[in-house]
Amino acid sequence: MRVVEKRQLMSATEIERTLQRLAHEVVEKSGGTQNLALIGVRRRGVPLAHRIAKAMQTIDGTEVPVGTLDITLYRDDLSKVAAHPVVHSSEIPFGVDDKDLIVVDDVLYTGRTIRAAMNGLFDLGRPSRVRLLVLIDRGHRELPIEASFVGRHVQTGDMEIVEVRLTDVDREERVMLVERVE
Amino acid sequence: MPERLRHLLGIEGLTAEQILFVLDEAKPFQEFQRHPLKKLATLRGKTVALAFFEASTRTRISFATAASRLGADSMNLQAESSSLKKGESLLDTVRTLDAMKPDCIVMRHSSSGAADFVARNLDIPVVNAGDGTHEHPSQGLLDALTIRDRRGTIENLKITIVGDILHSRVARSNIHLLGKFGCQFTLCGPSMWVPKELECLGPPVHRVDRIEEALDGADATIVLRVQQERLHEPSLPLDEYIQLYQLTPERLRGARPDMLVLHPGPMIRGLEIDPAVADGPQSCVLEQVTNGLAVRMALLFQLIGSKPESEDAKGTAHAAD
Numbered sequence: 001m002r003v004v005e006k007r008q009l010m011s012a013t014e015i016e017r018t019l020q021r022l023a024h025e026v027v028e029k030s031g032g033t034q035n036l037a038l039i040g041v042r043r044r045g046v047p048l049a050h051r052i053a054k055a056m057q058t059i060d061g062t063e064v065p066v067g068t069l070d071i072t073l074y075r076d077d078l079s080k081v082a083a084h085p086v087v088h089s090s091e092i093p094f095g096v097d098d099k100d101l102i103v104v105d106d107v108l109y110t111g112r113t114i115r116a117a118m119n120g121l122f123d124l125g126r127p128s129r130v131r132l133l134v135l136i137d138r139g140h141r142e143l144p145i146e147a148s149f150v151g152r153h154v155q156t157g158d159m160e161i162v163e164v165r166l167t168d169v170d171r172e173e174r175v176m177l178v179e180r181v182e
Numbered sequence: 183m184p185e186r187l188r189h190l191l192g193i194e195g196l197t198a199e200q201i202l203f204v205l206d207e208a209k210p211f212q213e214f215q216r217h218p219l220k221k222l223a224t225l226r227g228k229t230v231a232l233a234f235f236e237a238s239t240r241t242r243i244s245f246a247t248a249a250s251r252l253g254a255d256s257m258n259l260q261a262e263s264s265s266l267k268k269g270e271s272l273l274d275t276v277r278t279l280d281a282m283k284p285d286c287i288v289m290r291h292s293s294s295g296a297a298d299f300v301a302r303n304l305d306i307p308v309v310n311a312g313d314g315t316h317e318h319p320s321q322g323l324l325d326a327l328t329i330r331d332r333r334g335t336i337e338n339l340k341i342t343i344v345g346d347i348l349h350s351r352v353a354r355s356n357i358h359l360l361g362k363f364g365c366q367f368t369l370c371g372p373s374m375w376v377p378k379e380l381e382c383l384g385p386p387v388h389r390v391d392r393i394e395e396a397l398d399g400a401d402a403t404i405v406l407r408v409q410q411e412r413l414h415e416p417s418l419p420l421d422e423y424i425q426l427y428q429l430t431p432e433r434l435r436g437a438r439p440d441m442l443v444l445h446p447g448p449m450i451r452g453l454e455i456d457p458a459v460a461d462g463p464q465s466c467v468l469e470q471v472t473n474g475l476a477v478r479m480a481l482l483f484q485l486i487g488s489k490p491e492s493e494d495a496k497g498t499a500h501a502a503d
Contacts, residue, residue: 070210073210073222073224073252073483074222074223074224078224078487078488078489079488079489080489083488084183084186084484084488085483085487085488086183086207087207087210087211087480087483088210089209089210089213090210090213119223123217123219123221123222124217124218124219125218
């Protein structure tokens with residue numbers, strides 16, 4: 001599949017400012033961070049979760065634990081995606097029971113990834129609450145799933161893809177709108 | 183990304199990359215065994231046919247549990263109640279199973295090459311759970327995973343194998359696998375079970391007569407069961423075998439203190455292995471069993487967890503978010 005870059009949606013500075021703002025929002029809307037934990041959805045949700053946790057520590061002083069979740073085994077499209085699916089480890093170094101969780105991912109689109117993430121989390125225990133934080137909400141939901149914390153809403157077409165590139169993973173930092181080309 | 187496995191018939195035909203991929207994929211499944219809820223929906227609706235034409239409890243249960251924990255169902259054929267006893271051919275038996283549309287067949291058979299034969303005649307993936315004296319690839323993989331977890335690596339190790347190597351498919355799979363990573367092998371046992379011809383398996387394979395010599399400097403020793411059912415009469419009186427080849431604490435003291443002790447199971451305490459060694463800190467037998475489950479889950483996921491290659495036009499890797 002080929003893609004063509006259309007335009008940049010966010011620069012590195014804009015990403016950082018947005019993450020700071022989101023960290024403030026989480027602190028503001030959580031009534032205390034004692035029971036709070038972040039779950040980064042593999043792959044790019046993970047560095048985002050770590051950065052938000054770090055920002056929250058600067059704002060609030062408390063250390064919010066971060067877990068990582070690989071959703072490969074919970075996906076609903078394994079028999080459709082032709083690629084060689086690779087399972088990675090999830091690392092959640094705390095109990096999920098009675099925790100106030102915030103699932104962190106880069107882009108919210110159909111909602112299927114988040115549905116899979118919730119299945120994964122509920123296999124581990126019973127959180128007291130699950131909320132969602134995303135950098136970009138691009139619409140086109142196929143399931144009744146919404147984010148409590150959104151960096152930016154972006155209108156997109158079906159052939160378009162929102163690519164979040166982060167230094168930790170992609171060696172550059174920006175959000176691009178790209179288009180699938182046959 | 184190494185080429186995805188279509189079948190698992192043997193280790194001999196796999197590349198080092200394919201082997202490492204399975205070992206790496208087993209890690210999340212190892213963690214999974216510690217979850218409170220050990221049930222996924224990943225392979226929901228898929229069926230794994232377990233065709234065991236030769237007696238097996240552990241391997242069969244391990245594959246059945248792996249399938250079940252991934253959410254798949256299994257069809258269970260066991261030797262004792264097998265139609266083969268009534269004279270049905272292997273091909274007819276597997277074709278009958280195939281007509282019930284399983285997604286793959288896991289099979290064990292007393293003839294070397296049986297799994298290859300079935301793979302050539304059916305359209306679905308075949309997993310060899312042991313064929314004659316040829317290979318037992320999932321055992322080789324779980325042994326490698328166990329060694330790698332304990333030792334940090336499977337490269338350039340000195341591996342000793344003790345027992346009836348002539349009839350051991352486990353030994354052959356181990357040698358094929360670890361041989362791809364630069365390991366050297368010392369084979370030890372009664373000469374009728376460890377013929378010199380086995381050295382043709384490769385330049386890094388040597389046989390020695392005395393177990394003390396075999397254990398010296400080994401990073402890991404794989405102890406094989408004395409397979410009495412494979413012999414029509416014992417080739418060696420059992421107490422002589424015990425005296426010459428049993429892995430005892432005394433013999434262990436002459437080896438490296440960090441040498442690993444593996445056994446494919448089932449162990450006969452007091453025969454090929456002293457109970458104190460079997461239960462001691464160097465023994466990996468229980469980890470082998472747990473790792474077996476993880477490896478088999480990783481294998482089933484790779485073989486039937488995603489779209490079969492025959493339906494691919496060109497790969498499209500972009501998943502919906």
